[in-house]
Amino acid sequence: MTIFSKIISREIPADIVYEDEHCLAFRDVNAQAPLHVLVIPKRVIPSLVEVDSSDATLLGHLLVTASQLAPKLGYANGFRTVINCGSDGGQTVNHLHVHLLAGRHLGWPPG
Numbered sequence: 594m595t596i597f598s599k600i601i602s603r604e605i606p607a608d609i610v611y612e613d614e615h616c617l618a619f620r621d622v623n624a625q626a627p628l629h630v631l632v633i634p635k636r637v638i639p640s641l642v643e644v645d646s647s648d649a650t651l652l653g654h655l656l657v658t659a660s661q662l663a664p665k666l667g668y669a670n671g672f673r674t675v676i677n678c679g680s681d682g683g684q685t686v687n688h689l690h691v692h693l694l695a696g697r698h699l700g701w702p703p704g
């Protein structure tokens with residue numbers, strides 16, 4: 594179990610900005626941009642390398658949710674979505690999550 598399961602079950606607090614049957618979105622505790630939200634599935638999937646075609650609808654739902662949240666939360670000038678995967682990908686919490694970042698110009702390539 595990760596810290597994100599405890600956020601889903603409300604054992605630890607988070608600034609939740611959206612919730613539905615399949616996913617939860619909350620502000621990252623260590624925000625890297627004026628808007629930094631994590632969109633996570635309620636069903637635990639440890640990382641993007643552990644998905645298969647049966648997860649396609651859920652993965653699409655996470656992206657659609659992220660896309661709709663950015664303008665809804667007041668960020669109309671674009672955004673970035675990131676899914677870190679594995680140690681080289683920079684993943685630190687083993688519960689799949691989509692980072693949604695907005696509110697400043699984001700450089701490329703990532704560090």
Ligand code: 5GP
Nearest residue numbers: 596607619620621622623677683684685686
């Ligand atoms: P990763 O590095 O796995 O892609 O991203 C994990 C993210 O989770 C990090 O950006 C980190 O700041 C965030 N995070 C870790 N623990 C907590 C927590 O307890 N609450 C919230 N809101 N975010 C967390």
